[in-house]
Amino acid sequence: MVDQxxxxxxxxxxxxxxxxxELVAKAQRGDGAAFAELVARHQRQLYRLALRMTGSEAxxxxxxxxxxxxxxxxxxxxxxxxxxxSWLYRIAANSALMRLRRKRRxxxxxQDQPLELQGPKFSxxxxxxPQNDWSQRADTQMMDRELGQAxxxxxxxxxxxxxxxxxxxxxxxxxxxxxxxxxxxxxxxVKSRLHRARLSLREKLGDFxxx
Amino acid sequence: xxxxxEHCSECVELLGEYVDGSLAAExxxxxxxxxxxxxxxxxxxxxxxxxxxxxRHKLAADMPQELCNSLNAFLAKNVPGxxxxxxxxxxxxxxxxxxxx
Numbered sequence: 001m002v003d004q005x006x007x008x009x010x011x012x013x014x015x016x017x018x019x020x021x022e023l024v025a026k027a028q029r030g031d032g033a034a035f036a037e038l039v040a041r042h043q044r045q046l047y048r049l050a051l052r053m054t055g056s057e058a059x060x061x062x063x064x065x066x067x068x069x070x071x072x073x074x075x076x077x078x079x080x081x082x083x084x085x086s087w088l089y090r091i092a093a094n095s096a097l098m099r100l101r102r103k104r105r106x107x108x109x110x111q112d113q114p115l116e117l118q119g120p121k122f123s124x125x126x127x128x129x130p131q132n133d134w135s136q137r138a139d140t141q142m143m144d145r146e147l148g149q150a151x152x153x154x155x156x157x158x159x160x161x162x163x164x165x166x167x168x169x170x171x172x173x174x175x176x177x178x179x180x181x182x183x184x185x186x187x188x189x190v191k192s193r194l195h196r197a198r199l200s201l202r203e204k205l206g207d208f209x210x211x
Numbered sequence: 212x213x214x215x216x217e218h219c220s221e222c223v224e225l226l227g228e229y230v231d232g233s234l235a236a237e238x239x240x241x242x243x244x245x246x247x248x249x250x251x252x253x254x255x256x257x258x259x260x261x262x263x264x265x266x267r268h269k270l271a272a273d274m275p276q277e278l279c280n281s282l283n284a285f286l287a288k289n290v291p292g293x294x295x296x297x298x299x300x301x302x303x304x305x306x307x308x309x310x311x312x
């Protein structure tokens with residue numbers, strides 16, 4: 001399975017539309033309409049990032065406003081060494097982090113937390129026991145309300161930094177590189193947190209399906 | 212010749228990268244060789260993938276239209292020449308709803 005990213009259609013122009021690079025150049029020359037086009041292209045992904053980091057729609061709205069205004073003001077300094085979207089995610093993530101810190105008075109909101117995540121159990125030799133295959137039942141119970149609640153509880157129980165990475169990747173479709181850039185993590189750290197989060201959620205869903 | 216992971220724990224450790232398609236070809240081949248001989252691991256992979264699908268289905272969030280409108284109103288006040296493009300927002304580049312598994 002190929003890792004899809006948000007870069008494709010948002011970066012490259014489609015059907016003769018200018019790509020991000022061209023729009024950024026225009027916006028840097030003071031073209032407000034070009035900046036508006038960039039906002040239209042990236043606002044949904046930024047909204048998801050802000051929502052996942054702050055956990056609040058109201059906060060996400062504030063973060064979005066602050067991030068896009070900040071991006072506009074910093075645009076003359078953008079040299080194009082990174083993708084515009086990655087640069088934008090970083091600005092939005094910083095804005096979200098500042099907001100979290102102000103609220104919690106916790107300086108390191110996304111740093112490592114004590115981790116007690118469930119994972120699979122292996123025999124002493126490193127082998128799995130026979131597994132209950134609930135994947136087929138998952139298809140038929142997709143609309144089940146209790147399943148929805150079980151998922152909510154399992155995701156909420158994840159440590160925050162693991163939950164954020166999981167939601168940004170598996171629910172919102174950001175690439176590992178975009179997440180790493182936004183959260184100031186290395187790509188291996190993103191992959192590791194993602195995998196641990198998935199393993200924990202899989203265990204809890206297995207419990208729900210009666211494993 | 213493809214080497215084989217002897218233990219399930221080695222395969223589970225690499226499953227994230229395998230499922231995302233970023234595992235090195237040689238390791239992916241070794242993992243698949245193990246899978247071909249290990250029913251518990253096959254089930255594990257299925258349920259690992261199903262976890263992602265279920266969570267995406269249940270937790271997908273889209274940006275509310277009112278929020279798009281208020282963002283545009285805010286930027287129109289603060290950015291000279293800001294005019295939202297025709298039709299307002301663009302389709303999400305990689306939203307969960309248009310992403311295949």
